[in-house]
Amino acid sequence: MSTHHTHHEFEPKIIAFVCTWCTYAGADLAGTSRMQYPSNVRVLKFPCTGRIDPVFILKAFQQGADGVLVSGCHPGDCHYIAGNFHARRRFAVFRKLLEFVGVDLNRLQFSWVSAAEGGKWVEVVTDLTEKVRAMGPMTEFKELAMEEQWSGAINTPELKEAYNAI
């Protein structure tokens, strides 16, 4: 098998929240089938997509993820019957909220990958990695974490002067 190592200026960090029954097994199949996919993805295994709290996605972005993937069983295939149906509604709403707050939704991908879809896993991960690579690093949340401002910016000349005098 030929491997091409292309050097990129920017290697995005992709966090993948996956369900153990379908997508994790699908990623495993991709591995045992020796399919190549970007090593940018960090896989976190959950019992079910229904266990994946929107706050995890927020935390991932805050801790430096450039892209987030959430993946689980196809509708109707949930090991717990309805976990992915609930997750579908929750994430449909959550992505609207993130969009309204100003997060670029191209960094957030949802997918259904079954245990037999090793190829689809490769495709989803590659697509997201390349898309995020083209977009560059996610800076918004990192900048927030760097900021020390407490309540309101020091934006008047008097305040700035007083601040500088300290």
Place this chain on the structure above:
Amino acid sequence: MSTQPIDTTIYAAVTEAIQTEARRILSEGQVSAIVGYSAARRNGSAQPIVINQADDAAKLIFTPACVNNLAVYLTKAKKEIPKTGKVGIVVKGCDLKALSGLMGESQLKREDLYLIGVPCAGVLASTVQPSIELTSNSIAPKCTECDAHLPAGCDFVPDQTPIAPELERKYATEIARLEALTPSERWAYWKEQFSKCIKCYACRQVCPFCFCEQCLCDRNKPQMVDTTPRPAGNTAWHIVRAMHLAGRCAGCAECERVCPMDIPLNLLNRKMAKELKELYDHEAGFDVLEKGPLNMFTEKDDQSFIK
């Protein structure tokens, strides 16, 4: 848009009707207490009051300064009251939606409550000057989008009919303005707004739906949300807050009213309500729903965003 006065002449008759009814149910022993509004110290201001004597019924009022959503007293601060017998509560339409939501979430039982509905044309946005006239400028933004001027399904509602003129829908206008911006412009807007936050949690304290014994945002094992009043933790708190209220928020806008830093919190809630209406045809109303829109699903839910 020119300032338009809002007719609140019925409020005097409404006050009288509330007092008469309160006196009756307290003296007949139908309820052990009534949560309502009374005049406060400053001229024209109002404050929540709990009365348990028929003689105190004369203290109850309803004016444009009666802004509080009293439903919060039945879930948190006055948790013990429902156990002592039936409790009466004075509710505006928006407050009744909150009560219906709480009943749907099994926090309250309808048979434990005696609902005194209020025909309401609107209340003030701010009680800094409680005696000012109610106009299209001074009215609370939530009242410009109100569809619940007359509460339904109450045990008692005064006969008066509120006259509510058509006003510019303040939240809808602002949401449309923000939606037209680019993501980075929206981020800049919210960054500015959230940076004001001092993490006083007044929004959580006043919200009838924030009744968790331990808030996710207070937990430190694992710590999901930074607790410091700095931009990162503030943004996370407000996103989590909006998400946890999605499909539950009744739109009483108390969060926004109590915010000492004037962060437009209800804007996030209204945006979520708008999305839930479009996606799942859900709207907060007077009906007690067994399950909220995010606690249920259909097999045909939209999944165009899922690969």
